[in-house]
Amino acid sequence: MKQILKKLWMFIIIISFFTMNEVKAEHKHELRNPPIYEVPGLVKRPVPVYCGPTEFMFDTAIKEFNQEPLVVGKVVKQNTGEVLALLTVFVHKDQKTDMSVLMTMLDKNETCLLGYSKDIKFYEKEQT
Numbered sequence: 690m691k692q693i694l695k696k697l698w699m700f701i702i703i704i705s706f707f708t709m710n711e712v713k714a715e716h717k718h719e720l721r722n723p724p725i726y727e728v729p730g731l732v733k734r735p736v737p738v739y740c741g742p743t744e745f746m747f748d749t750a751i752k753e754f755n756q757e758p759l760v761v762g763k764v765v766k767q768n769t770g771e772v773l774a775l776l777t778v779f780v781h782k783d784q785k786t787d788m789s790v791l792m793t794m795l796d797k798n799e800t801c802l803l804g805y806s807k808d809i810k811f812y813e814k815e816q817t
Contacts (some may be wrong), residue, residue, distance in 0.1 A: 713788045738801045743793055746800040750789050757782055764792065776803075785809060 740746075750756045756779035764774040771796060779789045785806045793800040 698769065702803065738803055740799050740801040743798050743800040746791060746802065754779070754787065755782050756780060756787070756789060759788075780809065783813070 741749075759778045759780040761775055761777045764776055765771045765772055774795055775793045777791045777793065779791065781787050785808070787804060787805065788809045790804045791800050792803050
């Protein structure tokens, strides 16, 4: 009886192994993530961001990283024009060391660090 049970278990394991190897996920990300801003091919992607209270995030950029705000702009919902957030670019006071891009959500007291980079370079303006 033990021999039969052993063989049965082995048979189940082997069948399971081959069956699970044949499973293949096929899908297109574009179908699951509808386009935003009505631009074909532009889709939302989850990316790691670091968020905190707005005052803390701004103080950290200014005091800890020795950065200052360079430019700010509104993030608007295309269909309605509703202002959803503010996007602020902070640059190190020496204009060379580093920069941060922060997004402040207006419906809550939260700001997220979208990106941080070192060794920044400004584009040269063409002389006219």
